[in-house]
Amino acid sequence: MSTSQHEEKIHPSDDPDASPDNYALALSALVDYSATHPDVAQGIHAPIHSLFRLSWIHALIPGIEKLAAAHHVGNYVLIRETREPVFESMSIYARVGMHLLFYGRGRAKVLGTQRVENLLREQSIKEGRIYDSPESVASIPSFVKTYKLDTSELLQPDLTSYKSFNEFFTRKLKPGARSIASAHDAVCSAADSRLSVYRSADSAKQFWIKGAQFTIPALLALPASGSPYAESFTSAALAIFRLAPADYHRFHAPIDCTVREIVDVPGQYYTGAFTRTSGKTVAVVAIGALLVGSVVWTDGAQIGRVLKKGDELGYFAYGGSTVVVTFPEGLVEFDKDIVQNSMRPIETLVKVWVL
Numbered sequence: 029m030s031t032s033q034h035e036e037k038i039h040p041s042d043d044p045d046a047s048p049d050n051y052a053l054a055l056s057a058l059v060d061y062s063a064t065h066p067d068v069a070q071g072i073h074a075p076i077h078s079l080f081r082l083s084w085i086h087a088l089i090p091g092i093e094k095l096a097a098a099h100h101v102g103n104y105v106l107i108r109e110t111r112e113p114v115f116e117s118m119s120i121y122a123r124v125g126m127h128l129l130f131y132g133r134g135r136a137k138v139l140g141t142q143r144v145e146n147l148l149r150e151q152s153i154k155e156g157r158i159y160d161s162p163e164s165v166a167s168i169p170s171f172v173k174t175y176k177l178d179t180s181e182l183l184q185p186d187l188t189s190y191k192s193f194n195e196f197f198t199r200k201l202k203p204g205a206r207s208i209a210s211a212h213d214a215v216c217s218a219a220d221s222r223l224s225v226y227r228s229a230d231s232a233k234q235f236w237i238k239g240a241q242f243t244i245p246a247l248l249a250l251p252a253s254g255s256p257y258a259e260s261f262t263s264a265a266l267a268i269f270r271l272a273p274a275d276y277h278r279f280h281a282p283i284d285c286t287v288r289e290i291v292d293v294p295g296q297y298y299t300g301a302f303t304r305t306s307g308k309t310v311a312v313v314a315i316g317a318l319l320v321g322s323v324v325w326t327d328g329a330q331i332g333r334v335l336k337k338g339d340e341l342g343y344f345a346y347g348g349s350t351v352v353v354t355f356p357e358g359l360v361e362f363d364k365d366i367v368q369n370s371m372r373p374i375e376t377l378v379k380v381w382v383l
Contacts, residue, residue, distance in 0.1 A: 052090040052138040066166035125318040155215040164193035175274035181205040208338040208381040217277040221269035222375035225362040263357040271349045280345040281335045319347040
């Protein structure tokens with residue numbers, strides 16, 4: 029499943045000077061580099077267009093600029109309030125990771141015997157350990173500077189108070205930093221994110237999710253038969269909240285609800301929570317992307333917990349992430365501007381709680 033706005037078709041001719049092994053070694057080197065070099069803009073979070081000043085990356089991946097020329101290196105998104113399009117550049121680790129992911133769809137072998145999907149999981153765990161360490165606090169100032177983060181909205185704006193980079197990455201907002209959508213029947217944004225919405229899985233497959241085998245039950249890891257939820261989601265609508273590394277990485281309940289069940293998907297970086305609202309079941313799926321160390325459910329982990337719209341469900345440790353919310357047919361009507369943007373397709377930049 030990809031949140032890119034077109035399907036990647038990786039071919040060796042895109043970068044004839046480098047092999048998949050070069051990319052595998054580069055990803056590992058980028059992760060290792062983050063342990064000893066606190067300036068994220070010079071390594072793992074360097075924008076892909078800055079390749080020409082990072083000679084050590086060129087040494088690892090000969091001809092990487094050819095790949096950058098052949099494939100997209102970022103996305104345009106629309107700021108909802110102004111409808112202004114802005115370009116968000118892709119970090120170098122994301123471009124390298126995407127090349128590996130789409131090379132053989134994760135099933136190909138690199139470095140002799142290692143499958144790509146195992147390599148990505150291994151590097152995600154390693155990066156999580158690096159950014160959990162006390163030494164990782166040295167990367168916080170450069171991260172704030174690189175992404176121009178507004179620290180005034182944080183519950184703890186003093187950067188020196190955080191004990192690790194991941195503690196900062198999972199930072200909390202102070203009360204009143206955002207207003208929750210007030211109308212009683214309004215759905216609020218689950219996260220600071222780039223939002224796409226679709227009235228059905230069929231329409232999502234046209235623009236966002238590639239693969240004829242995609243179904244909502246498959247996303248939710250539901251059995252082919254016998255599940256009390258399968259029928260509810262056959263024609264479900266989807267709201268897809270894609271989080272970039274710079275975003276506030278806690279996610280929240282988009283509706284008033286009661287937590288009914290938590291389902292973990294073995295071998296994958298995602299879990300789902302089934303909640304009930306107005307007698308109907310809504311699923312919230314938390315998907316960890318490349319280099320996400322963990323997905324942690326907080327209030328959303330408590331079965332039977334009654335949550336108000338905007339209450340915290342959980343958070344992602346370091347990396348990019350996605351939250352998918354599925355609504356039974358007829359339960360929600362998405363705003364026209366977001367629907368139109370999604371059909372173009374272009375994502376809409378939204379803030380948590382406000383929608």
